[in-house]
Amino acid sequence: MAEVATSASSSANSSARSDQLLVVVDAVARRADGESVRIAKDVLSAGASSTKVCLPDGPEEFARALRRRGSRRPVVVGDDRALLRAVALLHRHRELAACGLSVVPVGPVLGLTRSLGLPSGAVAAARAVLDGAERRLDLLVDDSDGVVLGAVGIGPVAGDQDEGAFTDPDDDAGPGGSRPASAPARPWLRTCQSLVRTLASSRPVRAAAPGAAGPSRLRVEVDGVTLVDLDQPVEGVLVVPGTGGVAEVEVRPPAWGAQASPLTARGRTVTVSGAHFRYRADAVVSGPVRTRTWVVREGAWGLTLPAG
Template sequence: MSAPDPIEQALLVVIDPVARRVDGESVRIARDVLRGGAATKICLPDGPEEVERALARRGRRRPVVIGDDRALLHVVNVLQRRRELGDIPVSAVPVGPLPAVSLAQTLGVPLGPVAAARAVLDGTERRLDVLVDDGGGVVLGGLWVPGGYGPGGETDVPAGPAGPAGTAGPNGSAEAGEAGAEAVETMDAGSGPGCGAAEGMGGRGGEGHQPWWSPAARTARSALTLLTGPGPAAEGRVPVPGCTRLRIEADGVLVTDLDRPVTRVSLAAADGGLAELTVHTHDADRPQRSRARRITISGPAFRYRADNALTGPVRRRTWTAHAEGWRLVVPRG
């Protein structure tokens, strides 16, 4: 794998508004490091429409997302809709507490703002498999059905920063969030909402490297473990009572039908353009595992959690694995 071409060192830096409220200091640090190493255009969107317009007008700039997993997923889904996801490398600077940035961590992106920004400038591209559903949605890490696992056993609670957006900082205090917002307000005297041109070229920022995730952990099964929890007994997670009746097919072959209740279904992109499917049934001691390119789940309305975001209810959904379907910039080595 080679580093991005020099012409691609021009960056479109999309700073998520939640990140500006939650941890403005980290946002400012990351922005300064990026400005010090590449020509940058800073985008401070007020909503998803402005992100889409910025990506449509990015020219040859590489997109960089400063924010949590949801901000990264939004940019990835926009690029997928524009049929550009496999054509350009995407970079991320995670900002926010765990589990709001657990997907980025799983993918190998450093969690420290300096280390992550340096990876944007000096890193290398990884071509990663991806799952795309029949509605056009992208799954980068993994998903499971039903979507009712929470960190304390609660059901159907979307993962994200503690409390409503903008009310708590990384340490859980409202004061930290407000201080972060004030720090980011001072970024550019002439910058307001929207995407203004803020170009810069110069030296690199300071230290503060944080080790990034071990390559050995970046497998389909490990991704699901990190994003959803390895099981009922781990980290205080408790399964939702009862079972779900689903029909599951893998490349047209029936895996389980409505007459065999399932307690949990996991799905993640594996190597070679295949998806790894794990089905826990009520009447079996061990899960049933298989790999296929296309997985279809149908039955009574169900919810699922993909990359820690809750979706549904739906009655039928098909996911297709795409080999090397997207490109992510990560640290070298």
């Protein structure tokens, strides 16, 4: 892993939040858009009191760089995959509550970072790291200790051939072969809409056994109360961490968009069970599993977002 020597700036325009940064540049970002990476490093080095840049060649070196961050504030330069890897690592080591993250989105898969409110340009995103403010955000933790930042989708919203889907080799396989991983009145809705648009062209993943056709047969429970049972076919399920420590749950009947309305609920614990099914957590397709439970952790992680 290459490391760039610490640099310092005495510019009078240095941010009021100037501090020591550990800039971890994901290898995928370097290959996908080296110019944006260079711009981000230049802006961060000029605006912070000191920066240390690490250029890991793979997930293991990426993890090692974060673990050795010391008192420096970590800044991840990469796409959704790099952000998810960083959050999962910090969660696994029970350091997520005490370590806020900053992200400069660069790379091929950026739907999650956009839905979280991060700027898309390298200059704007780097300046947000320097001048922005940390916000505490809810996340979902499943019963295999995997984390979800944006949404869980089962059915048409869990397409396994969408170009943004991937399986992270840095995540440990969980039970059943799965892999861990001011706002408007309903801030979760923007995330739902963004993910649905991104995945609209994906091939559906059914909860039924391979070769079976028709809607899925799933039991969905919210805080122990059954929202839909196995005798009621469903077209899809969406679970999104909302605000105030609760998740927003939407179950779509087979006639979605025609005659039937979706079933909705809010709660802290969501359990889905039934025939073996796959699901998409953020950009990661996981499964098949027979049951999975997600619990909301309120304010579990911090992300630097643009001020105001």
